[in-house]
Amino acid sequence: MQDPGSHTLEVDGLRKSFGSNEVLKGINLTIRSGEFIGLMGPNGAGKSTLIKILAGVYQASSGQIRLGGRTLTSLGDTEDVAFIHQDLGLVDALTIAENFALGNPPQRLFGPILNKRAERTSAARALGLVGLDLSVDTLLSDLTPGQKTLVAVARAMDRGARILIVDEATSTLPPRDAQGVILSLAAAAAAGATVVMVTHKLSEILEATSRVLVILDGEMVRDAPTHGLDRAALVEMLMQHESDPHNLDDASHQTRDPVLELRGVHFEDLGPIDLTLNAGEVIGISGLPGSGLHDIALLVNGTLKPHKGEVVESRPRLTRALVPPHRESQGGFGELSIRENMALSALGRWRRLSRVLKPRREELDCARVASELSIKPASIDTTFDILSGGNKQKVIFGRALLLNPDVFVLCEPTRGVDVGTRSEIYRLIRELARGGAAVLVASSDAEDLFSVCDRVALVADGRLQQLRPVSELSTSELELMV
Ligand SMILES: Nc1ncnc2c1ncn2[C@@H]1O[C@H](COP(=O)(O)OP(=O)(O)OP(=O)(O)O)[C@@H](O)[C@H]1O
Ligand SMILES: [Mg+2]
The missing domain is CATH 3.40.50.300 (P-loop containing nucleotide triphosphate hydrolases)
Structure with missing residues (x-):
């Protein structure tokens, strides 16, 4: 039994299946306070699924999660733990201070009188910690995507989170903004917080993390200290x-x-x-x-x-064919299959040929492109909505390829x-x-x-x-x- 005050996070034999598809095949992990973990692995490997189970969005099929020795079903309701997903959970129409207060127990002066000033002061302090020189009265909608991500990090720190779990928060940010986010996470780790960060960017792993974990096909296949690794070694660890x-x-x-x-x-x-x-x-x-x-x-x-x-x-x-910049919002149709999403723009071509040709041709083309891009799952009848983030991106890219x-x-x-x-x-x-x-x-x-x-x-x-x-x-x- 560990000291209940410690923040060691342990995951034991965690499994998760969606229908007959086993996405996590017995994950084991131990992460100690102050570690900065880089979690890597190919698109569809199971990284976000693992994080969603930790957050309580999905339930594991079996396995255990322990924090400081205590067994929990998830970390979602644990004050000490903050999750930062790509969708940051901030409200554009509110100010920074109001976003900080969202979901927080209000700070009270006497009875029902709220201590707004204390809330504002602590929000301003947290902004300082992530290097944001902004008034807490700034509307979220006036911020750049990078600043919004920093606000999400600051809010987690303001809430006293000892563990920050971050899923590809920098993937849509321009390099300088991404750098700011990485620096503020590194500062949090240096101050004793635990950071678990999913990223595909090798430079972020090398720059900030203390340990790298690699998930491949639902299994944890590598666990190595970052110190002593270089780009080539990371690629070697990752390449299938x-x-x-x-x-x-x-x-x-x-x-x-x-x-x-x-x-x-x-x-x-x-x-x-x-x-x-x-x-x-x-x-x-x-x-x-x-x-x-x-x-x-x-x-x-x-x-x-x-x-x-x-x-x-x-x-x-x-x-012409376009792969749009904001595929998160301009991308695919959730309820349609990979095949339908890919074929959308090329429909005319197949329709013209439809008297001679048949859907079979379209199917073969889509399957070829899906395999060239190693889209996972391999079945092109899979619904777009359930694809991992990176695989969604590939489908949109595949759509342009098919147009030729x-x-x-x-x-x-x-x-x-x-x-x-x-x-x-x-x-x-x-x-x-x-x-x-x-x-x-x-x-x-x-x-x-x-x-x-x-x-x-x-x-x-x-x-x-x-x-x-x-x-x-x-x-x-x-x-x-x-
Ligand atoms: N709700 C769901 N229903 C069915 N299958 C799902 C669901 N969510 C995820 N999956 C499947 O689980 C697998 C792992 O997906 P996950 O999102 O965890 O991948 P990932 O490692 O985060 O990939 P990426 O790097 O692309 O973000 C994928 O094959 C995905 O299609
Ligand atoms: Mg993911």
Whole structure:
């Protein structure tokens, strides 16, 4: 029996099945106070399921959870434990202080008189701890996504949480905001809190964690101190299918004919923007949040119309496919299957062929793309809603692949996907270009730029800077760009 005051978290033989699908196959864990754990594993491995069981969202099929030696059904109602999911659980229409007070027992002065001032002071102190220099009266809706995540961390700390469990809180944040969140979690760990963080980003693991756990197919397969690990060692721990992310074929492309041009395009604060996409070439653009990076992508796609200037297409009925930046909200249809979600945009193609061809063709195409992207579960009849976060992203990517258009507009193409899929996506993008497509990658991830693009440029001050061949740039120059 442990000291009940300790915060050692133990998980013993935890199993979980959804129907006949066993997603967790007996997980064992011991995590001590002050540890900063990085929890990694491929898309669909069971990371979020484990966290949802700890939070009490799902019930385990069997197994035990203990905190400081006490057996609990979940940690969901334990004051000492805070969960930060991607959906942060904050209310946009309320101020920071009001969000802090949400769900907290009110601080009272005398009887029914609430001590608002004490609440505000402690909220302000917590904001300071995560490095946010904002008034507690700021409306949540006025904050950037990165600031909102920091508010969620600050709120957890304000509530005195000794254990912070964080599921991919940085995956949708631009690098600098993500960095702020990681630093504040590291500060919490340094002050004695336990942090368990799920991430696909190797740099975050190396920078902040003290121990790495890897889940593969519902089993905990690796448990190693971070100290002494490097990027290559982490990739080695994670890879199921061996493909080298940087082993990309550099064969020069036959055609470099212009396919689509933005000429003197203005949109809101952007402009004038000049950009030419060529067949067989991958162009990368990057920039800070608010730079208009994704707006340029949407202008290329035709989703946004320029206020001034023109978008010139090399031929009539040029086809385009978009992978949108906010797939969490602009992504899939929850109740439809993987196959239906993928086939949506390509329906016309199959319909045209439907007299000769049959659904069978569509099925084969979807199955091929699903397997190229290692979508899990492998059955394309699986409902979209039950997919893991990364697998949802892959379905949306697969939808664009199936369209096989002249121009691919890919916003944040590797957001939320695991290390193996990332290299597979890079390989697919190169293949698209080799097949003659013009590709635009709009990304805030430096690795996307140097792994897959031919030429890259930064969006800053409303302008697109000059495109430069990636081969002329060093990695650190590229990292500085984003
Ligand atoms: N409510 C549910 N019903 C049925 N199956 C589910 C449900 N929730 C999750 N699953 C399945 O459990 C498996 C593990 O999913 P989970 O979300 O835990 O993966 P993950 O490791 O978090 O992946 P990612 O890195 O993509 O977020 C997946 O195959 C998923 O389809
Ligand atoms: Mg997940």
